[in-house]
Amino acid sequence: MDSQDILNFTFIGASFALYIGIAIWARAGSTKEFYIAGGGVPPIANGMATAADWMSAASFISLAGIISFIGRDGAAYLMGWTGGYVMLAMLLAPYLRKFGKFTVPDFVGDRYYSNFARVIAVLCTIIISFTYVAGQMRGVGIVFSRFLGVGIDQGVVIGMAIVFVYAVLGGMKGITYTQVAQYCVLIMAFTVPAVFLSFQVTGHILPQTGLGATLESGQSILATIDQLSTELGFREYTAGGKSTLDMFFLTAALMCGTAGLPHVIVRFFTVPRVKDARSSAGWALMFIAILYTSVPGVAAFGKYNLITTVNGDDGRGVAYATMPGWFKNWENSGLIGWADHNGDGRVQYAAGAAFQGKPEFDGENRNTDGSRVTLNPSDGQFDASKQPFANELYVDRDIMVLANPEIANLPGWVIALVAAGAVAAALSTAAGLLLVISTAVSHDLMKKCVNPQITDKQELMYARLAAIVAIFVAGYFGINPPGFVAIVVALAFGLAASSFFPAIILGIFSRRMNREGAVAGMVVGIGSTLAYIIYFKFMGGTRDELFMGISPEGFGTVGMLLNFATAFVVAAVTPPPPAEIQEIVHDIRIPRGAGVAQAH
Incomplete structure (x- = not known):
């Protein structure tokens, strides 16, 4: 065990001890403490906990990696997730807090005066939460596979054990104060290396300003990455590959999905008053912005460092024998792989898929069945007439943030801090999601x-x-995920957008919306979205078959529109809600005693 391994174990082990200690200290002794932490969490603490709950492994581990590889199209994730939180904070959270029901199924069941509606909401909650938590558990497995020297599957099992202790034992009370600690860990773990990377690449301390900086060559960092990308056969980093329609639908699905996420909504019931719900939403938005405004810079610096480190100054590749330690460390985990197609002993990175599927390595550039790792013949991106060599490198998108400090040769303690932060990000959200599932089953169902x-x-x-x-x-x-972390999480947001968002919006702002309309809308919305996702993610659907070119990640917007349309049509031909329900809806938005000011 070398000094870096000792640092990794120390930082990750210390964070585990902190989280478990907090869970034991804050053990829930009643259902109120288990579900909503007793309703007495201060707004600033709740803001930190909300930020940690919301900024999952997708935000910490995968978002910058996705943007590093797809460039401009990654802006949909930035706009959708941040914009959705603004919508949630301003449009939904205060009203839901005033309604007084601390789960989404509870709100749906009481607002739509129907246990059947409640059961449908419970099923939607479980589907959304399990889809979301799959990404978190994969993130935990990736971190452990590299920094603790275990396989991804074993890493997932370790993560399950940790979450078991403080989610099952502490409930929302334990999770809340654990998430405050996890926010502090993850934000330091993200911003410290971001500052190092920005200064190293551009001379700017802040990654937000470093993204627009000019390098010694006289080109901006973005223009340099564009040039490097096109020379290697990729499209320009600042050019989009998605259609405008798909970008719009993906952004909308992420935005509306954020506003309908059950595990985020429940956080606004842990504060004492409606005023505190607004305040904690504002604090959370500020805490979230610290990370999200750093992500574009981290993605660009990571892309630049990867290309220049792997391909060398002349662009011909670096001899494998001289590759730095970080490369071989990640290669051992199976998350980076090299196959020497032309036999020159140099690592060459270009457009095209280097492998048939995800490779598993035994240290000899071979698949686990002993066959040589080969170029994927079905990939259409590589054109031998335009490229000096085929792509020989597989890079898992989810490792970019974790590998950035090693690629940039940052101090060992920074590398260990990033590992601890990644675990904190994944476990904090996983715990919140598991609590939502358990609450839906015990409170809303049983x-x-x-x-x-x-x-x-x-x-x-x-x-x-x-x-x-x-x-x-x-x-x-987590062991058998349907894609990269951010992609899996995006699917969960689409499911939330297509099911809960219309039901909550209409439940707050429409006195005419009844149970028949809400239930029919939720069933049509989540049913159509789920069917679309299953077909294209698990049944071999091709890009040519996409509806109007809309990706599975963006189809949640279509499901949401179908939900709204179905709800309005069904509500129009069925009886209106009872008078007392209409009065409740009126009271949610307009406080009692608030009349029109008299003219003098």
Whole structure:
């Protein structure tokens, strides 16, 4: 074990000890503490916890990696996720807090005066949360596979064990204060190397200003990356590959999905008052902005460092024997792979897929079955007449943020800090999602629908049992994910947009929306989106078959529009809600006693 391994174990181990210690200290003793932390969390602390809950492995690990590889198209993730949080904070959170129901199924069941609507909402919650948590568990596995020297599958199991302790034991009370600590860890872990990278590449301390800096060559960093990319056969970094329509639909799905995420919404019930819900939303937005405004710079600097390090100053590639230690460390994890197609012993990175699927290495540039790693013949990007060599390098997108400090040769403690931050980001969101699943089962299903007579103690037992089952299911999806972390999470946002967003918006702002309309809308919205995702992600659907060229990640917007249309049509031909429900809707938006000012 070398000094870097010792640092990694120290930083990650210390963070685990902190999280578990907080969970034991803040152990939930009642359902109120388990579900909403007793409703007494201060706004600033809740803002930090919300930021940690929301900034998952997708934000910390995968977002900058996605942008590094797809360039301008990655702006959809930045605009969608940040814009959606603004929408949630301004349009939904205060009203939901005033309504007083601390889960989305609880709101849907009471607002639409129907246990059937509640059950549909529970099913939607479970589907969304399991899709989302799959990305988090994969993120944990990636971190552990590299920094703890275990396989990704074993890393997922370790993550399951850690989450089990403080999610099942502490509930929302334990999770909240754990997430405050996790926010502090993850934001330091992201911004410290971002500052180092910006200064190293551009001479600017802040990555936000470094992105627009001019290099010694006289070109801006973005123009330099554009040039390097085109020379290697990639499209320009600042040019888009998605259609404008798909970009719009993906951004909208991420935005509206953010506003409908059950595990984020529940955070606004952990504060004492409606005023505190608004305040904590503002704090959370500020805490989130620190990371999100740094992401474009980190993505660009990572792309620049990867190309120049791997291909060398002359662009002909660097001899594999002289590649730095970081390359071989990540190669051992199977997340970077090299196959020497032309036999020159040099690593050459260009457009095209280097391998048939994701490679598994045994240290000899061979697949685990002993066959030589080969070029993917079905890939159409490589053109031998335009390229001096075929692509010989596989790079998993999810490693870019984690590998950046090593590629840039930053101090060992920075590398260890990034590892601890990545684990914090993934585990904080995973815990929040698992709590939402357990709450949906114990409170919304068992207590509200199956057996209203169960005691507080029995309800807490069901919540913990549901969390245990959810952890095992989440672990399975973490080991067998349907894509990169950010892609998997984007699918969850699309499901949330197509199911919950219309039901919540209409529940707050439409007195005429009834249970029949809401239920029909949710079923059509999530059903169509889920079918589209399953077909294209698991049943071999091709790009030529996409509806209007819209990707599965962006189809949530189509599902949302179908939800709205179905809800309005069905509500128009069915009886209106009872008068008392209409009065509740009126009171949510307009406080009692607020009349029109009299003229004098």
